[in-house]
Amino acid sequence: MTDLPRIMITRRLAVGATLGALALSGCAATSDGTTTGTSGVSSAAQEVADGTGVWDASAVHEFSIDVDEDALAGMIDTYQQTQEKEWIEATVTIDGTTYRRAGLRLKGNSSLRGVSDDAAPGDLPWLIRLDKFVDGQSVDGSSGFIVRSNSSETALNEAVALDLLAEAGLASEHAVASSFSVNGGDARLRLVVQDLDEDWEAENFSTDGLLYKSEAGGDWSWRGDDPNAYTDVFDQETGDDDLTPLIDFLDFVNNSSDDDFAAELPQRLDVDAFARYLAFEQVVDNFDDIDGPGNNSYLRYDAESGGFTVVAWDHNLAFGGMGGPMGGGMGGPGGMPSPPDGERPDVGDGAPGDGASGGGRMGGSNILVERFTAVEKWSDLVDRAEADLTKELFDSGYADQVLDQWISVLTEQAGDLVDKATVQQEADAIRDVI
Structure with a gap:
């Protein structure tokens, strides 16, 4: 594809559809035209149209928030004391249309590090839900909007990464540049990204399912069959409350023998999409992914196939976006602090996943990544996917x-x-x- 008449190139999932079709026959395509018997679960992804209306990325959109100052200060105090992110009511105006009694809360983890009482609200990361207090309130079919933080002033790294993610055939999010302000303060350039909620899920997947978010403070360990043991580890985002599929999957990932893992994973996970996901994160130089310090990923359970798909999330550190040449200051007190001399941040005692491909992945360990890349045919699949994506996304122009x-x-x-x-x-x- 070389003719790009609009900023939002078709958010297509053609690659995912191809992999899904091959999965039905138990095969996956490789860069040399051969196939490997790796996948039995299709992600059931579907094509996603160009963004329109509020998601038309050929325009800079206007988002303004009006919120009670005392409620705002109380929300920040609560977060400082308890790390709890409270919802408060706000009036939200998007491109000239006002939505009253919308929900507003802080969004993020490391992006909230060091947040203080005097933090400029226009710089903080936010989650906006138009339907939090008013059922059905939405704009152009969307009710959830995430105002992202970034270590640069433009957030170009995340914007480009999300477009490339869609072109790679993986589920992505719409994103637009915005002029963002709170309570009449100076407008800031902020990237607004689609929330991964029911609206997003219906747009990206053709089957019923459940969506789980991996929390930054958690891990992928199996903690037994009690759902209460997974509080603050995974958060269910869509569907009726049911952690059973997730718990069963974690039990398998953590406790299966090496032989059983290699034999049965393709019936439990979209293996091809996962290999392509790992390769993509390497290609766009995003260390803060599924096995990074932020534990950034979603797991989507397909109720028809009974299998999972790993969904990418959080690309504000793509293209080496922390420190170094991408270091900047968008977000002020709420932005991502840049380490000295452009170095990667200290991520504590967690070791990187062992078998990752390419130039070396950084971050905390993830049991699925470690066991997946320890299987030679799947490690090779990641390597081939990385070569393919480099050609498709970079070498092609x-x-x-x-x-x-x-x-x-x-x-x-x-x-x-x-x-x-x-x-x-x-x-x-x-x-x-x-």
Whole structure:
């Protein structure tokens, strides 16, 4: 694909559809045209159309929040004291249309590190839910919006990564540049991303299922059959409350023998999509993924096949986006603190996943990644997927064109929020990776 008439290239899942079709026959395509018997579970992903309306990324959108100052201060105090993220009511205006009694709460983990009473609310990461207190309230079919933090001023790294994620045939999120303000304060350039909720799930998957979010403070250990043992470890985002499929999967991942793991995983996980996911995160240089310090991932259970798909989440550190040339300051007190000299952050005692491909993955350990990449045929599948994605996304010139489209939007429409020199500098840092 070389003709890009719009910033939001079709959010297609053609690769996922191909892998799904091959999975039905027990095969997966490789870069040399051969097949390997690796997958028995299809992700049931479907094509996603270009963003329209509020998700039209060819325009800079306006998001303004009006919220009671005392309620806002109380929310921040509660988070400082308990780490609990309370919901409060707010009036939200999106592109000139006002939505009253919307829900507003803090969103993030490391992006909230060091948040203080004097933090500028326009710089903090937020989750907006138009339907939190008013049933059915939405705009253009969406009710959930995440105002992202980033270590750069433009958030170009995450915007480009999400477009490439969709082109790679993996479930992604719509994202738009916005002029964001709170209580009449100075507007900030912020990336607004689609929340992974029921609306997102219906757009990306064609079957019924359950969506689980891996929490930053948790891990993928099996903690027994009691659902209460998984509080603050996984959070169920969609469907009726039911952790049974997740608990069964964690039991298998943690406790199966090596032979059983290799034989049975393809009936429990979309193996091909997972290999492509691991390869993608390596290609876009995002260490903060499923086995990174933020434990960033979702697990989607397909009620028809009985299998899982790993869903990518959190790309604000893509393209080496923490420190170094991408270091900046969007978010002020709520932004991502950059380590000295552009180094990767200290992630504690967790060791990187052992068998990961490419130039070396960083972050905490993840049992699924470790056991998956320890199986030679799947480790090889990751390596082949990385080579394929490098050709499809980078060597083809596709990523350059996506980046150029985002540059055009920011330089032509967001000049009051960020200067052209900054846009170009941060784009050049991405271009170096591409």
